[in-house]
Amino acid sequence: MSIPQRVTKAHATGNDFVLYLDAAGDREPTAAEVRFLCDRHFGVGGDGLIRLTRPDAVADLTAAQREACAQGGAEWFMDYRNADGSLAEMCGNGTRATALFARRAGLFAGGTFRLGTRAGVKELAYLGDLEPYGRDVFRVDIGAWRMGERGAHRVSIPGTEGSAPGTFVDMGNPHVVAIVGAAAGIDRTPALREALACAGLPDVPDLDLAVKPVVSPAIPTDQNVEFVRIDALGEDAGAATMRVNERGCGETLSCGTGLCATAVTLRAHTGVGVWDITVRGGVLRVEVSDGDVRLTGSATLVADLDLL
Numbered sequence: 001m002s003i004p005q006r007v008t009k010a011h012a013t014g015n016d017f018v019l020y021l022d023a024a025g026d027r028e029p030t031a032a033e034v035r036f037l038c039d040r041h042f043g044v045g046g047d048g049l050i051r052l053t054r055p056d057a058v059a060d061l062t063a064a065q066r067e068a069c070a071q072g073g074a075e076w077f078m079d080y081r082n083a084d085g086s087l088a089e090m091c092g093n094g095t096r097a098t099a100l101f102a103r104r105a106g107l108f109a110g111g112t113f114r115l116g117t118r119a120g121v122k123e124l125a126y127l128g129d130l131e132p133y134g135r136d137v138f139r140v141d142i143g144a145w146r147m148g149e150r151g152a153h154r155v156s157i158p159g160t161e162g163s164a165p166g167t168f169v170d171m172g173n174p175h176v177v178a179i180v181g182a183a184a185g186i187d188r189t190p191a192l193r194e195a196l197a198c199a200g201l202p203d204v205p206d207l208d209l210a211v212k213p214v215v216s217p218a219i220p221t222d223q224n225v226e227f228v229r230i231d232a233l234g235e236d237a238g239a240a241t242m243r244v245n246e247r248g249c250g251e252t253l254s255c256g257t258g259l260c261a262t263a264v265t266l267r268a269h270t271g272v273g274v275w276d277i278t279v280r281g282g283v284l285r286v287e288v289s290d291g292d293v294r295l296t297g298s299a300t301l302v303a304d305l306d307l308l
């Protein structure tokens with residue numbers, strides 16, 4: 001096994017990870033090892049595996065990605081793998097779990113941590129305990145986003161009647177967001193009315209997300225899919241509920257980049273850029289501006305484990 005004996009189980013709003021430190025950079029996991037450790041019955045269990053290592057130790061990085069880490073002042077790198085063993089460019093919740101792990105290990109001093117990822121360097125600020133988000137809250141500057149044409153895809157779930165328009169959002173990793181409902185009394189802009197008129201899926205809590213959604217036209221990289229209901233909408237801020245089926249692992253209790261993609265799409269439909277979004281694992285805040293997205297939520301270290 002290339003993985004060290006000591007690993008840590010962590011989660012960030014219920015998105016759970018097996019995490020380990022590879023300071024020497026010689027513990028790159030194989031896809032089979034990732035699948036074994038993330039298996040909930042035969043392994044430790046997790047939505048993904050995170051190796052915290054040096055940018056130089058990540059074999060698949062291009063020269064440009066390494067240079068971005070150097071320019072961005074990131075000494076440490078989050079090497080993220082989905083539970084099925086595939087690589088992912090980014091994991092928003094994973095950055096917070098990794099930062100808490102690095103903080104405990106004394107790998108950064110002060111309140112901010114600059115972490116390299118395949119989608120660039122992310123800066124995290126430690127905010128401590130902060131209601132209503134929970135304990136050990138971090139705000140992550142996720143950076144730039146890119147949205148495709150609004151509603152250009154159709155999202156359906158095999159075995160469930162109906163479909164809804166889906167919008168592609170690149171958060172460093174690929175997402176498709178479908179707004180499937182809004183609470184009664186919400187002021188409906190023409191763009192929101194248009195989205196909801198075309199949506200014919202059950203309400204968010206009733207969706208069967210054990211089944212992988214189908215996106216048409218298909219996205220070559222595959223994608224994470226978010227289903228959203230707007231719960232409240234004010235002039236400056238709104239509230240929504242979101243569930244997600246992730247590329248490489250299925251339904252998860254939370255997805256940080258998915259929350260960012262959700263807020264980007266909601267802003268495009270409503271003009272509002274600040275959202276408190278409830279997922280099955282908690283509540284997080286997302287702030288979207290033209291140039292970037294910031295994500296605020298908690299992180300938890302659950303246990304240190306010695307593999308046998």
Ligand SMILES: N[C@@H](CCC[C@H](N)C(=O)O)C(=O)O
Pocket residue numbers: 015048082087088089090091092093094173174224246247248249252254255256257258
């Ligand atoms: N849960 C993560 C995203 C993890 C990667 C994703 N499944 C992908 O393949 O893009 C998050 O919090 O952002």
